[in-house]
Amino acid sequence: MSTPTVRAFVLTAPGEASVQEVPAPVAVPGEVVVDVERVGVCGTDVEFFTGEMTYLHEGHSAYPMRLGHEWAGTVSAVGDGVDPAWLGRRVMGDTMLGDRTCRACRRGAQHVCARRQEVGIRGGRPGALAEQLAVPAWSLHALPDRVDAVLGALVEPGGNALRAAQAAGVGPGDRALVLGPGTIGLLTAMFLRAAGAEVHLMGLGEESLAFARSLGFAHAWTEATLPDEPFDAVVDASNAVHLPALALDVVQPAGRVVYIGISGDPSTIDTRTLLLKDVTAVGVLSASPALEDTIAAYAGGAVDPRPLVAATVGLDRVGAVLAGERIEGAGPGPKTHVDPRGV
Numbered sequence: 644m645s646t647p648t649v650r651a652f653v654l655t656a657p658g659e660a661s662v663q664e665v666p667a668p669v670a671v672p673g674e675v676v677v678d679v680e681r682v683g684v685c686g687t688d689v690e691f692f693t694g695e696m697t698y699l700h701e702g703h704s705a706y707p708m709r710l711g712h713e714w715a716g717t718v719s720a721v722g723d724g725v726d727p728a729w730l731g732r733r734v735m736g737d738t739m740l741g742d743r744t745c746r747a748c749r750r751g752a753q754h755v756c757a758r759r760q761e762v763g764i765r766g767g768r769p770g771a772l773a774e775q776l777a778v779p780a781w782s783l784h785a786l787p788d789r790v791d792a793v794l795g796a797l798v799e800p801g802g803n804a805l806r807a808a809q810a811a812g813v814g815p816g817d818r819a820l821v822l823g824p825g826t827i828g829l830l831t832a833m834f835l836r837a838a839g840a841e842v843h844l845m846g847l848g849e850e851s852l853a854f855a856r857s858l859g860f861a862h863a864w865t866e867a868t869l870p871d872e873p874f875d876a877v878v879d880a881s882n883a884v885h886l887p888a889l890a891l892d893v894v895q896p897a898g899r900v901v902y903i904g905i906s907g908d909p910s911t912i913d914t915r916t917l918l919l920k921d922v923t924a925v926g927v928l929s930a931s932p933a934l935e936d937t938i939a940a941y942a943g944g945a946v947d948p949r950p951l952v953a954a955t956v957g958l959d960r961v962g963a964v965l966a967g968e969r970i971e972g973a974g975p976g977p978k979t980h981v982d983p984r985g986v
Contacts, residue, residue, distance in 0.1 A: 657694030715795025802930025
């Protein structure tokens, strides 16, 4: 009897990838198999495609690998020890899979477990750019009817953004600045707006700023035009090496700076400025602690990130997307989705 297979996008070396037939995942004890319906392409995926991703050089990841960590789908099989009620449920899943035994995991911070796997990223755990995906049942989050596959695949980036917005600690009467109007920056801006803050965005070019304005963010600037306003919080969602320092310079004394973007080269800040301005600085790595709240925000309509998705493609176009090709007919948003069931 032949082994069942599924189609999957496989990255074999920097700039080298193909869609392959791979063995279909099996629901081992404690895990489920998900029929994948939608996957987001992330900047992290691009870094693996170019070979720049730090994990490759630290031994946490290696080629060949299967990308995809922003996903939604339906559970089609459950392993031993898994509640059969998961069968047929629409779900998304946590990217960070801690060992569940270490001190960090026991303290509820499994997303920083030193021995963690990351779906489609770290530790050899295959990702969701495939027709099917196997993940631990404990990592699943059920999606209500009002959160379709498009929104479901935006929960993971949304969770990162929600944590950044929460860390900013602003509300009505406060002014917040987001550096970098990409997917995470715009999602963060949406959550900050939902909290009642006056939101400003700073970007590089007029195209991205025009899109931000189309989402209702009238205060959209370049670095050259950024007004001399008092910002109670600044969120750096960029990959620019100099912006962590700028964030600290423009935040108000006793304000908060949140770092969720990351540059390819080391960035520096002057801790004298941090101290003398009595600024609180927070780093955000993962969406894990905020996934349920993000699902609730989408379901309740507090935040609608659908306009961020510019195009949806099949597995055969993923390589082109990772190489920076703009999909014909794509909208102005920064995010590309993949439907592994399509061609």
